[in-house]
Amino acid sequence: MTTAVAWRHRHLLDVDVLGRDDLDLVMRTADEMAEVVAGRAAPDQALRNVGVTILFYEASTRTRVSFEVAAKHLGASVVNVSAAGSSVTKGESLLDTMRTLEAGGARILVIRHASSGAPYLLAEHFGGSVINGGDGWHAHPTQALLDLYTIRAHLPGGSLEGRKVAIVGDVLHSRVARSNLWTLTAAGADVWIAGPATLLRGLAAWGRAGVGGTRPFRVTTDVEAAVRDAAVVMTLRIQKERMAGGLLPSLREYAATYGITRERLALAAPDALVMHPGPMNEGIEIAPDVANGPQSVITEQVANGVPVRMAILKLLWGAR
Amino acid sequence: MTTAVAWRHRHLLDVDVLGRDDLDLVMRTADEMAEVVAGRAAPDQALRNVGVTILFYEASTRTRVSFEVAAKHLGASVVNVSAAGSSVTKGESLLDTMRTLEAGGARILVIRHASSGAPYLLAEHFGGSVINGGDGWHAHPTQALLDLYTIRAHLPGGSLEGRKVAIVGDVLHSRVARSNLWTLTAAGADVWIAGPATLLRGLAAWGRAGVGGTRPFRVTTDVEAAVRDAAVVMTLRIQKERMAGGLLPSLREYAATYGITRERLALAAPDALVMHPGPMNEGIEIAPDVANGPQSVITEQVANGVPVRMAILKLLWGAR
Amino acid sequence: MTTAVAWRHRHLLDVDVLGRDDLDLVMRTADEMAEVVAGRAAPDQALRNVGVTILFYEASTRTRVSFEVAAKHLGASVVNVSAAGSSVTKGESLLDTMRTLEAGGARILVIRHASSGAPYLLAEHFGGSVINGGDGWHAHPTQALLDLYTIRAHLPGGSLEGRKVAIVGDVLHSRVARSNLWTLTAAGADVWIAGPATLLRGLAAWGRAGVGGTRPFRVTTDVEAAVRDAAVVMTLRIQKERMAGGLLPSLREYAATYGITRERLALAAPDALVMHPGPMNEGIEIAPDVANGPQSVITEQVANGVPVRMAILKLLWGAR
Numbered sequence: 001m002t003t004a005v006a007w008r009h010r011h012l013l014d015v016d017v018l019g020r021d022d023l024d025l026v027m028r029t030a031d032e033m034a035e036v037v038a039g040r041a042a043p044d045q046a047l048r049n050v051g052v053t054i055l056f057y058e059a060s061t062r063t064r065v066s067f068e069v070a071a072k073h074l075g076a077s078v079v080n081v082s083a084a085g086s087s088v089t090k091g092e093s094l095l096d097t098m099r100t101l102e103a104g105g106a107r108i109l110v111i112r113h114a115s116s117g118a119p120y121l122l123a124e125h126f127g128g129s130v131i132n133g134g135d136g137w138h139a140h141p142t143q144a145l146l147d148l149y150t151i152r153a154h155l156p157g158g159s160l161e162g163r164k165v166a167i168v169g170d171v172l173h174s175r176v177a178r179s180n181l182w183t184l185t186a187a188g189a190d191v192w193i194a195g196p197a198t199l200l201r202g203l204a205a206w207g208r209a210g211v212g213g214t215r216p217f218r219v220t221t222d223v224e225a226a227v228r229d230a231a232v233v234m235t236l237r238i239q240k241e242r243m244a245g246g247l248l249p250s251l252r253e254y255a256a257t258y259g260i261t262r263e264r265l266a267l268a269a270p271d272a273l274v275m276h277p278g279p280m281n282e283g284i285e286i287a288p289d290v291a292n293g294p295q296s297v298i299t300e301q302v303a304n305g306v307p308v309r310m311a312i313l314k315l316l317w318g319a320r
Numbered sequence: 321m322t323t324a325v326a327w328r329h330r331h332l333l334d335v336d337v338l339g340r341d342d343l344d345l346v347m348r349t350a351d352e353m354a355e356v357v358a359g360r361a362a363p364d365q366a367l368r369n370v371g372v373t374i375l376f377y378e379a380s381t382r383t384r385v386s387f388e389v390a391a392k393h394l395g396a397s398v399v400n401v402s403a404a405g406s407s408v409t410k411g412e413s414l415l416d417t418m419r420t421l422e423a424g425g426a427r428i429l430v431i432r433h434a435s436s437g438a439p440y441l442l443a444e445h446f447g448g449s450v451i452n453g454g455d456g457w458h459a460h461p462t463q464a465l466l467d468l469y470t471i472r473a474h475l476p477g478g479s480l481e482g483r484k485v486a487i488v489g490d491v492l493h494s495r496v497a498r499s500n501l502w503t504l505t506a507a508g509a510d511v512w513i514a515g516p517a518t519l520l521r522g523l524a525a526w527g528r529a530g531v532g533g534t535r536p537f538r539v540t541t542d543v544e545a546a547v548r549d550a551a552v553v554m555t556l557r558i559q560k561e562r563m564a565g566g567l568l569p570s571l572r573e574y575a576a577t578y579g580i581t582r583e584r585l586a587l588a589a590p591d592a593l594v595m596h597p598g599p600m601n602e603g604i605e606i607a608p609d610v611a612n613g614p615q616s617v618i619t620e621q622v623a624n625g626v627p628v629r630m631a632i633l634k635l636l637w638g639a640r
Numbered sequence: 641m642t643t644a645v646a647w648r649h650r651h652l653l654d655v656d657v658l659g660r661d662d663l664d665l666v667m668r669t670a671d672e673m674a675e676v677v678a679g680r681a682a683p684d685q686a687l688r689n690v691g692v693t694i695l696f697y698e699a700s701t702r703t704r705v706s707f708e709v710a711a712k713h714l715g716a717s718v719v720n721v722s723a724a725g726s727s728v729t730k731g732e733s734l735l736d737t738m739r740t741l742e743a744g745g746a747r748i749l750v751i752r753h754a755s756s757g758a759p760y761l762l763a764e765h766f767g768g769s770v771i772n773g774g775d776g777w778h779a780h781p782t783q784a785l786l787d788l789y790t791i792r793a794h795l796p797g798g799s800l801e802g803r804k805v806a807i808v809g810d811v812l813h814s815r816v817a818r819s820n821l822w823t824l825t826a827a828g829a830d831v832w833i834a835g836p837a838t839l840l841r842g843l844a845a846w847g848r849a850g851v852g853g854t855r856p857f858r859v860t861t862d863v864e865a866a867v868r869d870a871a872v873v874m875t876l877r878i879q880k881e882r883m884a885g886g887l888l889p890s891l892r893e894y895a896a897t898y899g900i901t902r903e904r905l906a907l908a909a910p911d912a913l914v915m916h917p918g919p920m921n922e923g924i925e926i927a928p929d930v931a932n933g934p935q936s937v938i939t940e941q942v943a944n945g946v947p948v949r950m951a952i953l954k955l956l957w958g959a960r
Contacts, residue, residue: 279736
């Protein structure tokens with residue numbers, strides 16, 4: 001019962017505006033792009049000579065490169081602007097930089113910024129399309145889409161409807177988790193989040209109210225309750241600065257209490273997928289034998305970044 | 321009475337060698353390039369496959385990107401070398417790097433360096449053309465040219481002859497101001513510079529002798545005298561390190577005494593242009609309502625960087 | 641008596657596997673590439689649209705740019721990943737990054753990494769070709785090849801057979817010297833290394849056993865014995881951190897005892913070549929008048945980086 005839908009979004013600022021039809025369209029387009037990348041379908045020059053600028057105000061290798069190769073695959077003319085350590089640190093300059101890029105022919109702007117909402121500011125002033133490549137603790141839409149793409153490839157019928165997904169770790173400070181809450185509940189999953197109470201503050205109320213006011217999720221400090229019978233176990237990176245901030249007593253205690261070990265994974269469904277957005281602290285939030293074990297799809301997540309980002313670029317450009 | 325002149329410069333190291341005919345030629349060529357950028361004229365592949373290397377030894381986003389998009393618009397093959405934090409810190413290595421770039425086909429080299437004169441060193445040894453993208457406190461020729469281009473677009477008849485221009489701030493440490501003194505006086509403007517005495521040291525003598533020994537400018541600590549009836553008010557960024565160096569008592573005092581506020585701007589001509597080379601400290605050297613007000617052409621300055629730099633690239637390449 | 645040999649290596653991880661025929665093939669191919677670079681031969685698009693990614697985990701300008709221009713000369717599609725200061729610092733992430741690049745179409749990966757052996761790890765998992773751009777103290781194969789290329793251009797008949805080569809300095813911590821020991825002895829040279837005993841630790845045993853167990857070299861603390869009658873004098877950069885580590889008493893003492901001065905150079909053969917892999921500390925390991933004197937081929941070394949790296953790229957790609 002697939003419905004032919006057109007893409008109607010000019011920007012990709014968050015996944016909160018994407019309905020189930022939108023998500024299906026991204027997934028199908030990513031399937032096509034994966035064929036192109038693998039050389040099994042003809043090259044796609046949908047963005048031939050289109051100016052794509054990747055403006056990253058935070059250090060990143062994987063996401064930045066993934067966008068660059070995705071854009072080049074589609075024939076785009078790519079400019080990288082890595083502003084880490086540059087003189088550009090204020091909102092004023094963010095807009096000035098955007099205007100320079102636009103004056104030079106940038107039509108699609110991919111931005112990563114430490115301030116939540118920075119992509120929205122750009123979208124208000126930019127004549128082309130803005131893609132959020134991660135903003136503060138707020139959102140990381142393409143990561144959530146590639147996670148969804150990776151999960152669907154493994155679940156029978158590609159459906160998450162009613163399947164349990166556990167997200168374990170520092171959800172409070174995670175833009176990845178926040179975006180995944182939107183897409184996973186939109187796809188019908190039964191989402192549980194688990195972690196120390198200090199790293200879940202305020203989330204219980206949101207979970208009861210529901211994502212978008214209609215799609216509740218479960219919040220618990222009991223990791224085993226979250227993992228039990230889950231079809232997907234997603235762990236998040238623990239940042240060492242959380243300890244300095246008094247939110248975590250020690251990494252060792254975190255690993256003992258919340259780390260995904262073989263024993264904890266055994267509580268999940270037999271074929272449960274293990275996921276991590278990277279970069280991992282092996283031995284802390286995830287045991288090495290789990291990270292590299294047969295249930296891990298972490299490498300696939302990384303590889304899927306390219307076709308999923310190609311799909312987004314192609315859909316945004318087609319909708320202009 | 322426009323005279324057809326040919327461009328005869330192989331390098332753009334400073335604006336001091338540019339006469340009025342040269343400036344007119346840059347302005348006219350930039351007009352053509354602006355049509356290309358806007359898509360109203362056919363693409364110009366004047367630098368098709370020409371190797372352009374952008375070698376920046378200081379952090380920069382706007383100028384670097386502006387050169388990159390300008391060069392790509394003309395079909396050039398662009399290599400970026402951002403040497404900030406690299407192992408290259410000595411004069412020896414600057415020449416070695418240049419030789420590597422030349423061996424690889426670089427024909428035009430854009431350099432930014434903290435040492436005044438570094439572009440001259442390269443020009444002595446490089447087989448192609450060198451463009452100074454800013455060297456120490458010495459010169460920033462393309463900024464002065466885009467400032468001139470921006471002003472001319474707004475003045476009746478495009479002429480600065482006899483028009484008063486006020487440059488306010490830390491002129492002593494500003495390569496932008498130094499280059500603007502050359503171009504603005506060459507275009508016939510009546511230039512006034514104003515700021516605290518500590519940041520104008522030595523400039524009064526130059527002002528009396530005149531730029532090029534023939535074109536005097538006014539130096540004053542009285543910002544209101546400088547701004548009164550001016551057709552253009554250009555403010556400069558105040559660097560916080562000036563206070564550490566004992567040259568400024570406090571930013572707050574600077575803002576009160578020299579900041580361009582609505583009240584001070586009211587002293588200028590009714591339609592006076594407000595300019596700033598960026599990045600701005602809003603609330604210090606310029607009030608936010610002035611920076612974003614109807615007389616501000618700051619955004620235009622940024623956007624004009626691309627066609628003006630295209631013009632320079634095209635003229636230098638044509639003169640080889 | 642040149643024998644037509646085919647290149648049979650998929651990766652360039654070290655020079656230890658290159659026999660004399662391999663070296664001859666690289667040299668001949670580099671000769672052809674030099675003609676292309678100089679515009680005396682038709683452009684070579686052997687890597688047209690092939691994805692070449694340059695993944696550098698250490699600061700570098702010259703080597704990085706040299707690879708970039710080499711790849712672009714052959715028509716490749718180049719992506720730069722400069723991981724210095726990024727969030728990527730662990731082995732786990734190195735493989736993830738590689739997988740992202742591979743998923744995006746990277747076919748040739750050039751890696752520089754502070755950990756010896758990192759390129760081997762990548763080669764085990766990467767589907768394309770890996771080029772070692774320098775790994776820890778272990779190897780820097782393309783530098784050794786361009787050094788060999790530079791020497792052969794100057795020696796009568798292009799042969800190193802029986803010619804004395806002196807390598808002076810911190811051989812212990814030098815990947816350049818280690819790779820040169822392999823190529824120079826393979827080419828038949830009589831190699832002497834000289835330096836303070838603390839910077840030669842363990843090398844005497846290797847010298848007696850011989851490179852590859854069959855090609856001995858000489859180790860001495862007597863720089864004059866090493867330089868006497870040498871056809872080539874190669875000096876190495878002294879790192880200041882060696883003094884902090886207690887391996888060197890002072891730079892001044894080092895300069896006095898081991899620096900290559902005009903006096904010491906006079907002991908070598910009359911037309912001896914002076915070489916340095918850069919960047920130089922002029923006045924420490926090499927006197928300025930020697931570095932810039934008539935026997936110096938240091939600038940040629942830099943320029944030869946491009947055709948030699950083109951040759952490697954072309955040979956690896958042809959052997960896939």
